[in-house]
Amino acid sequence: MKSNHKATIVDVAKAAGVSISTVSRVVNDYPHVRPEIRLRVQEAMEALSFVPNRQARRLVGSRSGVVGLMVHALGTEYIAQVTRGIDEALYEADYDLILYTTHRVPDREVHYAQAVAQGLADGLLIVVPSVGDAYLDTLRAANFPHVLVDVDNGNEKSSSVGITNYQGAYDATSYLLKLNHRRIGLITDQPEWSLSRSRLSGYKAALADHGLDYDPALIQQDNFMSPYTGRLVEAFLALDDPPTAIFTFNDTAALQVMETLRLKRIRVPQDISVVGFDDIAQAKTATPELTTVYHPVYEMGRAAVEILCEHIENPGSPPRHIQLETQLRIRESCCYWSDA
């Protein structure tokens, strides 16, 4: 026995005095092995500290045991939570994770998608809010297992995991309406994201259900640059009839709104109520604590893995769509509005 080299299945077979087939059966817990032989093989494995070679295993099994995860960037708590869910579920399913960070370069998305679909991984999780159809078609054409995370186009031909965006926005808006707010400023995300459109519908529907029309002047679009969000607030305040509440489609924007108002010595919630979306960690630690719509990010990651594994195990299984429920988390940043 050469001690400078790792033990292989052949070494174990020799040591136990059986064939490699039998060792393989023991390793994989297959039936049809006499108990005493199984024991002898296990002892030999133990003695040689045998670990099956992953590459060889997967070479023959045609599965790579790796799934890809495509994200824009890692710098947000949102992504951290999604990946935590994905990561734990993958560990349980015994998959490794290859991380593809696109840094918002569309070329890279296409490049990665192609590389992955050509056999680099067994499946792909896509956590990129605006998905270019070009490479999605590639994935679909190749019948390559993939799941879109946090989009809500339930009619598409790709599987997806999302949340009840419409209902979440509807709940938040209704809550403000119940608090007697009639002018509710809205700061949206990119309107081309399907989830932004759903949330916008929820906002409008809640207004309509209270007999209110929506005012286009109260709808502004964020662009993810902090000073910009502050300027949107100023635009609201400059209106003849400024909003008494502001609802944003993400908590980061909501916190910036609160910060802007604080600097202007406008009190939250007494002068203006604020509602966010996502329920990130800072929402709880902010002053005042931010009322927001809980976004089950961790669970979303786990659900995505579940669907992906199903697709990998049953190639050609039909697309599935899961919608997880949002929840309004009422804290301190809203209060009843009296015209007085």
Add this chain to the structure above:
Amino acid sequence: MKSNHKATIVDVAKAAGVSISTVSRVVNDYPHVRPEIRLRVQEAMEALSFVPNRQARRLVGSRSGVVGLMVHALGTEYIAQVTRGIDEALYEADYDLILYTTHRVPDREVHYAQAVAQGLADGLLIVVPSVGDAYLDTLRAANFPHVLVDVDNGNEKSSSVGITNYQGAYDATSYLLKLNHRRIGLITDQPEWSLSRSRLSGYKAALADHGLDYDPALIQQDNFMSPYTGRLVEAFLALDDPPTAIFTFNDTAALQVMETLRLKRIRVPQDISVVGFDDIAQAKTATPELTTVYHPVYEMGRAAVEILCEHIENPGSPPRHIQLETQLRIRESCCYWSDA
């Protein structure tokens, strides 16, 4: 040509009318191929959209083009920034990244280290503050390229990238001493982390240089549970001679200290000054803005990749140690102390 199956090197060889050896030489950019044949093979590869099979490649024992990244968890901004640096540097060096999240389960660390060293990846980046010697020895014995990120045991046999922990803590403490503080409470991280020990030395050295002895009652250890940090503050306040400033080894703890003080209506910085470590994003947005020691996390990630690539390209190259410089970021959470 069966279109239902992925193209292999054999298919390419047939299509180009050459042997598999020749295709292999083209794929790996080896010499000894006539230019016109090289071109013909490349065209065939293109036409069949051939991608070499990773497992097979790795099985026979060459580079896999993947490096592993071992982290505890993804939920912190700290990790997000490190991985951003790593990720960008790896993209430039044309490596893929396999992510191993240990979730603080020591068994998983060993398991991952073994898997990786078996040849699953070409190198391993370890961003785990307390590194178990057991699997490090495995890596060293196998002469497997690896880099420890954010530890500062420069005398070890493994390469590492760290920061000037001693100097950072020394600077922060000196700053407080210059502001006339004489009782400086310290909230440390896990004392078994080498970086905590270095920072503690810096704290003590600064005191000594100002002719002060350190008071053990002023040194407490954080355990990363939010209510706990608040209790440490209470312990400080209960002292006969409570501290006039508090220095913590991470910003999250510092922010919790500030929050605890705010709830107790103790003003920062007028009543107590606070200094953190790391300079996370929330440090700038907190009220008051947190004075802290800047930790070049992103750069650390890039530097780690640089060393790792060097080790992969020159197997057996001696360990390297890089120390990046910290910087005191003076903001609003400290002020001059007058006994009055």
Add this chain to the structure above:
DNA sequence: CATTCCTTTGAAAAGGTTTTCAAGCAGTTC
């Protein structure tokens, strides 16, 4: 012209596992 050397090319082995197929054997059924 014979020998040596270099470049180009292909055949074949190696790498470690799973899986398929066939064979051996004991027990059961007619």
Add this chain to the structure above:
DNA sequence: GAACTGCTTGAAAACCTTTTCAAAGGAATG
């Protein structure tokens, strides 16, 4: 007693690539 069944076992193929070795051919050297 012959045929059949079910369990156990092993031989060999398959998975896809890299690498080693040998052969073939042409150019340079003696």
